[in-house]
Amino acid sequence: xxxRVTFFSRKVKTQALAFPEGILANFLHSISLVExxxxxxxxPYSRFMGTGLYELRGRGKEGIGRAFFCALSHGELxxxxxFVKKSQxxxxxxxxxxxxxxxxxxx
Numbered sequence: 001x002x003x004r005v006t007f008f009s010r011k012v013k014t015q016a017l018a019f020p021e022g023i024l025a026n027f028l029h030s031i032s033l034v035e036x037x038x039x040x041x042x043x044p045y046s047r048f049m050g051t052g053l054y055e056l057r058g059r060g061k062e063g064i065g066r067a068f069f070c071a072l073s074h075g076e077l078x079x080x081x082x083f084v085k086k087s088q089x090x091x092x093x094x095x096x097x098x099x100x101x102x103x104x105x106x107x
Contacts, residue, residue, distance in 0.1 A: 002035065002036065002075065003034060003035050003036075003038055003039070003071075003075050003076070003077050004035065004075060004076050004077065005031050005034065005035055005069075005076075005077045005078075005079060006076055006077070006078050006079070007078070007079045008078055008079060008080045008081070008101050008105065012079055012080065012081055012082055013079075015081070015082045015083065016065075016067055016079060016082035019058060019060075019065045019082070019084065020060060020062035020063070020065075020084070021060070021062070022060020022061045022062050023058045023059065023060035023062055023063060023064070023065040023084065024058070024060070024065070025060065026058040026059050026060055026065075027056070027057075027058025027065050027067070028058075029045075029058075030045040030046065030056050030057055030058055031056065033045050033046075034046055034056065034069075034077060035077070038071070039054045039069070039071045039077060043057075044057055044059070045057055049068070049095075051099075052070050052071070052102060052106070053068055053069075053070055053080075053098060053099065053102055054068065054069050054070065054071070055067070055068055055069075055090070056068070056069055056079065062084075063084055063085065063086075064084065064085040065082065065083070065084050065085070066082070066083060066084075066085055066090060066094075067079045067080075067081065067082040067083075068080045068081055068094070068095065068098030068102075070102045070105060070106065072105070072106075078102075078105050080097070080098040080101040080102055080105070081094055081097050081098050081101065
C-alpha cells in the first residue's frame with residue numbers, strides 16, 4: 001500500500017519546509033520512506049510514540065528536526081506539527097499540540 005503524506009494546516013507545512021537545508025533534506029527522505037513503506041518504517045526515520053502517534057525524524061549538521069504525525073485508515077499520514085529540537089527530549093508542549101490535533105483529525 002502506498003501512503004500519502006498531508007499536513008494538518010498550511011502553517012504546519014510552512015514550518016516543516018522551513019527547516020534548515022540539511023535537516024530538510026533528511027526530513028524529506030524520511031517522508032519518502034514512510035510514503036513507500038508506511039508509518040512503521042522504524043528508526044532512524046520514524047518512531048511510534050503510542051496511541052496512534054508517530055514521530056518523523058530529520059537530522060542535519062544544523063541540528064535535529066521532528067514532526068509528529070498520525071495514520072488514517074485510508075492510507076493518509078497527517079503531519080500534525082513540526083519543530084527543530086533544542087533539547088534531548090521532545091518538548092511536552094509540542095507533544096500535547098500533536099495529540100490535540102490528532103483528536104481533531106481522527107473524528
